[in-house]
Amino acid sequence: MRTSLAWLRAYADLDAPVDELVRALVDTGTEADRLEQPVVARVAGLSAIPESTRGVRFADIDAGTGTTIRVITGAPNVKPGDLVAYGPPGAVLPGLSEPLQVRSMFEGRYSSPGMLLSEVELGVGEDASGLLILDRGRPGQPLHEVIPSDVILDLAVTTNRPDCLCHLGIARELAAALAEPLRPPAMELAEAFTSATSSGRRARVRIDDPRGCHRFTARVIEGVVVGESPQWLQRRLRAVGLRPINSVVDVTNYVTHELGHPLHAFDLDRLLQLQGGGRPATLTVRRARPGESLECLDGETRRLDDTDMAIAVGDTVVSLAGVIGGVETGVETRTTRVLLEAACWEPGGIRATSRRHSLRTDASNLFEKGLPDELSPLALDRAAGLIAETAGGHVLRDLIDEHPAPLPPLQPITVTAEWLSDRLGFAVDLDEAATALARLEFAVEHGGEQLTVLPPYFRRDVTIAEDVLEEVGRSLGYSRLPSTLPGRRVEVRRLAEEDPVEEAVRDVCVGAGFDEVLPYVFVRPEVAARVPGLGGGRTPIALRNPLSEEMTHLRVSLLPGLCETLALNLHRGVEGAAIFELGRAFWEGERDTQPAGSTPDGADRGLPPLPAEPLLVATAAQVMGGAGEAALELRRCQALLEWLIGSLSGEEPGAEPAELPGLRPGRSAWVTAGSRRVGVVGELDLGALEGFDLRGRVAVAELRLDALVTGTGRRPDYQPVPRFPAVVQDLSVTVRWDRRAGDALAAAREAAGSLLEAVELTDEFRGQQVGEGRKGWTFRLTFRQPDRTLTSEEAQRCQEAIVQALRQRCGAELRQ
């Protein structure tokens, strides 16, 4: 919120330096950014710009930064050696609505970082013909130290404090913080401005929808001569970034920014014309009807519907209530009679209207926070008085005031010194708290060890004792809080927590050479389908309001995101990346139980179940080389999965070759833990590579962790080391070329029984010596008896059983 310090100073003696005022605001809860300020600069030299035909020149200036700054100026009145006002980029000036920038000029050939300033831009006078030449100051000195000039602050007011969305509100906060008295502007209508005629003879108000509008106040002002506003008023409007329009509209804007209540001025004669028949204009406050439209003050014609509140005369809508007025009935130069209104609108409705029309105005911004209905007549009379003062005319007597649904009255709140002290953590002095609250216009009753406070009408955010606690805390200052750590004696109910399994898994992946990435969970269904991984066969959940066409659904697998990440890195020239992610996918309709910590009232029961969120870890490695290199990466990915399965669940990992979408046939498999499929591994097929715009080859793997982890912190099952020697024998067989090692190993294990300690495949070979269409395998068999030395006959019997099984189940022939 653009805020003028000069304007704030109209309501209290805020003489402290700017930095101190900013700190006071920040310490009490209003964020204040120190914007770049104009500074004094000395003109070192001027030089012509060859391209300029209108005497625009380079000015080299010293602005106290240690280096010469070259800006561009069109001012005729400046000469070398002059002291001038310089606005650096980012500076917000009282006379300009936008912050200064580095401006590109002469078709981009030159640029000007900020500019040299005139009286008008600085908001200190009306002379726009040339630069303001200073008679004192040193380069770099803030301008407001040299001449009385305004300082613009950028304030961020929290949503619970609409009372601070105006200059009086901020001045009140500052005055309270600095213990200065507040001087609010006179709100009552001066006798001199009023007329004997009753306003009821000109206009009436009917509220058809009291929920949408709980108060509507209006005044009629006659004999107005619309012209320019006085300079002081124009200057304040410019200071907050508004363009002066005319003396009536300017007043409504001024009061909006002074008191924080929007107003609207109608040309009464237009309303009377619409009413017709010489009767008083009746403003009907109602929901807009579908099909109605309004040409608004910003020139746009908007189609209304019944989410919008409207003000209508007869059948004609004259204002999109609380947001923007209509052109037809607006105040113009020839307007002589004005109907001024200040109404209170329901915040939710204003928010909906503002959002639906994508139109945020000063008015909607205030109304959507919720304004107290006590403020409407005050703002109305303040504005009516100002119009009479600046545009002439007189205000008809009798306030038009429809107030069908007053807001519930604020309730007194009682707090004790003990409670305040216990909550804050330091001893609160009740006198001090009472004084601070009184400065904020709370009505305070101090009795013994307790305070009973009634918030002022504009503080509807204060409803419970904790709100009073906050007021006391921020007024006394949070810097007074001690820094303590909470410590209590608590009964042992829970045992020490294991490290989350995620941490161990990430460590394993990192150790195996994979870099961690965190891609988006958003995906397009076509992309999800390229390599659906463990999400195969599942439909991604659609977002109702996606951010872009690339991000319309939620992922069912981590693999597409990893492939996109590989592609991004490839495009940036990074080849051979090996990456992993640990995260969740979203599987609709697969959640078994409601998540932990669901409310016991059963309120979720009627809702669609949340999707299952399987915890997955996935890897993807890109190689520029051929099939061999890709196979190596594939095996690395597979080994990683097997390691994770073994270490997390202790089950026997395995692979089950399968044709999976997006993966090369012959190079893809389910990964199993015991008999369950818990992962996939494979190499991307050509379609997937092309789809992701990937080069080379890519090995991927995905594992479902929550299917494995039966209990975290699995401990090893230690066994004594063997005391008797093993018998190690090699066994060579030949099988048909397409036989699978997994089947052979399983057959060997089953046939050998408990004596077989380990079986490994140590070699695979093809060629003439094994024959066409066959391949050779060499197994290394380790036999051991735990309690005695094994005889070679026992080992031999065992090996024969294995050979027999291999022959039967794999068609193996013994090789001599």
Place this chain on the structure above:
Amino acid sequence: MSADADGDLHDILSRALAAVESAADVAALDAVRARYLGRGDGELTLLLKAVGGLASPEARRQYGISVNEAKRRVQDELQARREQLEAALRAGTLRAEALDLTWPPPPLRRGHLHAVTRMSREIRRVFTQLGYLTVDGPEVEYDRYNFTLVNMPPGHPSRDTQDTFYIDDSRLLRTQTSPVQIRAMIQLGVPLRVIVPGKCFRRDNDATHSPQFHQVEGLLVDEGVTVGDLKGTLEYFARSIFGADRAIRLRPHHFEFTEPSLEMDVSCMTCGGKGCPICKHSGWIEVLGSGMVHPDVLRNGGADPHRYTGFAFGFGIERAAQLAYGIDDVRLLYENDVRLVRQG
């Protein structure tokens, strides 16, 4: 004793010694040994056998001594030469196998954690030391938990500031980790202290916002918890993560689920608080939002607000990582360029 025999001995000895000296390797040396000292037909062995042919016993004795001396001499020379040759061989092998260890070794293939994970672990370590449990909740959450139960009923203006991805009327992508406050209180009961690191989503994408980001929520509920306890906890956290010499500042703020609400600033890491462009010349960097848990929220979590009080805080992990690790553009943390990840 014949002059002939003596002459033979001398001749053989000098040939043997010459052969030892000229043997180029251990194999040649072995051949020399066999030729002169071979048990059956070594030349010196044969001389010894021929001793029996001498007439006088004295001559036999003398001659025997001479031959044995010659044998011993050859043996000693053989041994010396063997050691010499073996030493040369060892030296040659060492020379041949020498490594230039100043040549940089081939890198181990190792991966790296993402900066967000790294920061998340640092944060977790700090709060684990303070006795907090780590918990999490669903990323697709009910509107009720994300908003209504943390004091943002339908139509509440604060919902507008958190642009939300909806799936349907009741389900959304959580915009904050705060719904886990409710779930944790219901699941674990009070008193409790938990942190909730996790993904959050907002419909927002610009120079400083990503539609997907990470937050850590903290919640402590107990009897007699004060705002001072909140301050102490935040200070312990901030100085652990951002440096022991950091100062913190609490400012009043407004959140629906806390009352009072506070924001915490940390003194600027870049300028140390003097004021610089990073901290917009204020000397302070905004880090997190916090406050005392609102009585309504305690009630929604099943805790009696008359007996229990508590505090909650929440902040962006990306932001913390950016500040603590000196990453000037937060977008880098969302891009997944492995060249950034590999610096971790």
